[in-house]
Amino acid sequence: MPSWQHITYSNEIKDGHFGKSVAVGGWAQEVRNLGGISFLQLRDRFGVIQITSLKKRDPELFRQMTTIQRESVLLITGTVKESGEAKAGFEVIPETVAVLSEAMTPLPLGVVDKVGADLDTRLNNRFMDLRKPETRAIFQIRAKALEGIRGYLTSEGFVEVTTPKIVAAGAEGGATLFPIKYFDKSAYLAQSPQLYKQNLMGTGLDRIFEIAPAYRAEASDTVRHIAEFTSLDIELAFIESSEDVMAVAEGIAYNGLRHVKEAASEQLDMLGVEIPIPETPFPRMTYSEAIDLLKANGMKVEHGDDLGTEGEKLLGDVIMRERGCELYFITDFPTSLKRGTFYAKRHDDDPERTGYFDLDYMGQEIVSGGQREHRYDVLVEQMKENSMDLDSFEFYLKAFRFGMPPHGGFGFGIERYVQKMLHLPNIREAVLYPRDRLRLIP
RNA sequence: GCCCCGGUAGUGUAGCGGCCUAUCAUCCGAGCCUGUCGAGCUCGGGACUCGGGUCCGAAUCCCGACCGGGGCGCCA
Numbered sequence: 001m002p003s004w005q006h007i008t009y010s011n012e013i014k015d016g017h018f019g020k021s022v023a024v025g026g027w028a029q030e031v032r033n034l035g036g037i038s039f040l041q042l043r044d045r046f047g048v049i050q051i052t053s054l055k056k057r058d059p060e061l062f063r064q065m066t067t068i069q070r071e072s073v074l075l076i077t078g079t080v081k082e083s084g085e086a087k088a089g090f091e092v093i094p095e096t097v098a099v100l101s102e103a104m105t106p107l108p109l110g111v112v113d114k115v116g117a118d119l120d121t122r123l124n125n126r127f128m129d130l131r132k133p134e135t136r137a138i139f140q141i142r143a144k145a146l147e148g149i150r151g152y153l154t155s156e157g158f159v160e161v162t163t164p165k166i167v168a169a170g171a172e173g174g175a176t177l178f179p180i181k182y183f184d185k186s187a188y189l190a191q192s193p194q195l196y197k198q199n200l201m202g203t204g205l206d207r208i209f210e211i212a213p214a215y216r217a218e219a220s221d222t223v224r225h226i227a228e229f230t231s232l233d234i235e236l237a238f239i240e241s242s243e244d245v246m247a248v249a250e251g252i253a254y255n256g257l258r259h260v261k262e263a264a265s266e267q268l269d270m271l272g273v274e275i276p277i278p279e280t281p282f283p284r285m286t287y288s289e290a291i292d293l294l295k296a297n298g299m300k301v302e303h304g305d306d307l308g309t310e311g312e313k314l315l316g317d318v319i320m321r322e323r324g325c326e327l328y329f330i331t332d333f334p335t336s337l338k339r340g341t342f343y344a345k346r347h348d349d350d351p352e353r354t355g356y357f358d359l360d361y362m363g364q365e366i367v368s369g370g371q372r373e374h375r376y377d378v379l380v381e382q383m384k385e386n387s388m389d390l391d392s393f394e395f396y397l398k399a400f401r402f403g404m405p406p407h408g409g410f411g412f413g414i415e416r417y418v419q420k421m422l423h424l425p426n427i428r429e430a431v432l433y434p435r436d437r438l439r440l441i442p
Numbered sequence: 443g444c445c446c447c448g449g450u451a452g453u454g455u456a457g458c459g460g461c462c463u464a465u466c467a468u469c470c471g472a473g474c475c476u477g478u479c480g481a482g483c484u485c486g487g488g489a490c491u492c493g494g495g496u497c498c499g500a501a502u503c504c505c506g507a508c509c510g511g512g513g514c515g516c517c518a
Contacts, residue, residue, distance in 0.1 A: 030479080037476040054476070070469095085477050106452035106470060106488090114480060115454040115468045120510060192518090219443055220516060229518060309514070366518065413518030427518095438509080 007075070011046035013090060017080040024049050024092060025075045025100075027131060029112055033066040040065055042074060042092075043111075043131070050091040051076055052083075057093075064097055071103035071111060071131070119426055126433060126442055137267035138430060141260055142418045144267075146211065148259025149232065149252050156251065158207045158234070163196035165189060165213065169392050176217040178227075189215035192411060195396045197235035198343065198372060201407040202399040206237035211414070221437055223426040224364060224416060228435040234369070235409030242355035242370040245408040246329055249359050249367050250282055252412060253327055257421065273422050276326065282359070283319065283328040287337075290315055290330050304336060316363020326420075331357040342382045345373040345408075355408075361420040369410020376400040 007025040008017070026044035040051040055062040068074065078094040109117055109125040111132055122129040129135050150160070166182060167190045177188040193210055200208055214231040234248055254277075260268070261275045268275060285293070287307075294301050294311050297318050301311060307330070319328050333356045338344045344354045356370035373379045379400055383390060390397065418430040428434040433442055 032478050032481070033475090034478060034481085035475040037478080039478050041479075048479095050479080052477080056476085083477090085479090087479065108452065110453060110469070112480095113453065113468055117453060118510080121453070214518075216517075218516060220514095221511095222513080222516095225517070231518065306516090309516095364518095368518070411518055416518055 007044075009046050010042075010044050010049045010088070013049070013080055013088075015082075018082045018090065019079065021077065021079055021095075022092065023075065023077045024051075026073070027111075028068050028070055028072045028074055028103075030070065031066060031068055038062060038066045040068065042076065047088070050083075050086045050088065051078065051094050052081075052086070052091045053094055061094060061097065065094065068097075068099065069103045069105055071107055071128075072099050073101040073103075074098065075100055119428060123428060123434065123439070124442070130432075134270050137264075137270045138418070138422060138424070139432060140267045141264045141271075141422065142414070142430065144260045144264040145256040145418060145421070146414070147263070149256045150211075151259065152251055152255035153209050153234075153248075156207070156248070158209045158236075159205055161197075161200065161205065161208045161210050162212060163190075163193040163210060165215075167195075169195075178215050178217045191216055192231065193233050194343070194411075195393070197233055197409060198407065199396060199399050201235055201237040201374075202402065202404045206235075206405065206407070208236075209234050214411075219437055223428075224419070226415070226427055226431060226434050226436050229416075229427075229431070230414040232412040232414055233409065234412065235407060237405040237407040239371060239406055239408050242331065242357055242408060245369055245371060245410060246284070246331075246357055246359075249329075249357075249369070249410055249412065250280055250327075253282075253359065253361070253366075253417070254278060254280055256417065260421065271422055275421065278325065278327050283323055283325050284331055285328065286332040287330055287334060288332070293318060304334060306337060312360060312365060313363040316360060320362070326362050327359065329357050329359055331355070333357070342386045342388060343372045343379065344382075345371040357410075359410075359412075361417065364416060364420055366416045366420065367410050367412045369408065371406070371408035374400065374404045374406050376404075 006023055008022045010024070013022065024042060024044070026042045026049070029041040029043040029048060032039045036055045038053050042049045042051055051065070053062050053065045075098045076092065076094050077096045078092040080090050081093050083089065083091045107128065109121060109128040111128060166180065166187050168187055177191055180187050180189060192214055193212065197208060197210065200206070210233045212231060213228050215228055217227065218225065232252070236245065236248065239245060257275055258277055261277060288303060290307065291301055291303050291305070294307070294314060297314060299311060299314055307315065319325055332353050335346050335352050335354050338354050338356050341356065344356050347353045347355065354370060356368070358365045359367035373382060376397070380390065380397070383393065415427050415430040418424070419427045424430055428436070
């Protein structure tokens with residue numbers, strides 16, 4: 001029997017293989033027995049190979065081939081034969097067939113059945129779901145997006161770091177924390193690397209990024225929330241304003257899309273998705289302009305209100321209609337809406353406004369960030385305003401007393417980015433094993 | 443956390459007080475077929491989430507639990 005290391009993948013078989021012997025391996029996708037001839041579709045990571053056997057050629061092998069359970073793992077040796085009838089232009093005439101792992105029946109979820117399955121059923125049987133090329137395509141595209149983003153950030157001088165996910169205190173108000181036991185202390189799962197990445201701005205590692213899970217114990221059950229998501233966090237120092245930070249957010253969103261389009265076109269075709277490459281710079285409007293725009297489009301909203309889900313969606317529609325843009329910034333959020341964000345820098349000439357911005361993608365917030373307050377005294381004032389216990393943030397504050405450059409950054413939601421890019425109806429589709437309020441398995 | 447909706451074969455569904463011995467497709471099994479690739483044909487198999495209640499009678503109505511879908515709030 002040939003060694004597993006020597007299998008030839010479906011996409012490697014070329015004209016030169018015709019008449020030659022190969023070993024192929026994969027899952028038995030479908031077996032079709034026509035009586036005197038049978039076809040077995042063997043699926044591997046790149047595609048499908050048709051294994052054709054004739055009864056009169058080898059009755060025993062024919063019997064074996066036609067009684068294989070779907071989705072069993074097979075290792076087959078045989079001869080590659082050019083074929084006008086086979087879809088790939090060739091087929092393999094088997095000599096030996098080894099069932100390496102037999103699949104039980106019935107399958108918990110069909111891979112090529114002609115009926116759909118609910119997302120819940122698919123997630124409960126994710127390993128089966130991922131045997132579908134179009135499901136895997138999402139994660140191949142996601143990997144390419146991250147590849148493009150890492151390439152861009154590296155070329156811009158950013159250093160990739162990893163900060164603790166087990167922490168003593170949370171960064172932001174609002175979002176709730178998952179408490180955990182930590183030896184004889186109580187701790188939390190990090191909701192954001194906020195405090196650590198700001199800490200690093202005082203070190204000389206002053207352009208950093210991190211791609212890591214973030215945990216939010218919010219009891220929100222929507223198609224755009226999960227309890228564990230991948231946060232791309234950026235922080236950069238020696239900036240002049242939030243505009244320097246926005247330029248990076250723009251570069252990430254742009255380069256991720258461009259790389260996906262270049263390097264994952266096959267997967268995009270599989271999903272029937274066309275990615276328009278956005279023009280830069282992305283449109284920018286202030287919060288105040290956004291409110292006016294919403295009012296002009298018939299929404300009941302006042303200056304000082306949150307945009308809300310309805311406002312975000314409407315804004316996405318309006319901007320697509322009027323400017324043809326999927327990605328756009330909303331800037332200068334009022335201090336009243338960012339009061340909980342104690343580290344946000346307020347405008348020097350107007351303390352009621354911050355330099356904080358959101359980057360929205362088709363009516364969905366995917367990035368939030370801005371310039372931070374780096375002046376110790378002002379920061380402490382803002383924390384007191386939020387009734388925060390300064391002692392428990394001492395490690396954070398200390399760095400501001402010994403030389404902290406002006407800086408800013410943001411969090412970029414990878415799954416939301418992928419969800420919007422691929423028009424996925426639910427963010428859970430963009431996570432291999434999503435965690436939400438009720439789902440802990442698998 | 444709040445509001446609305448739903449749970450029927452492995453999968454996806456129809457049925458919404460007696461016509462249900464529960465529909466259809468997919469799937470699984472037996473058989474026929476030497477070019478299938480949404481194969482075709484014949485025959486067979488498989489289900490009303492759980493616990494209470496109403497009623498002569500419950501898949502169907504009511505209550506609770508569990509699970510799921512959507513929306514809002516909050517956010518990435």
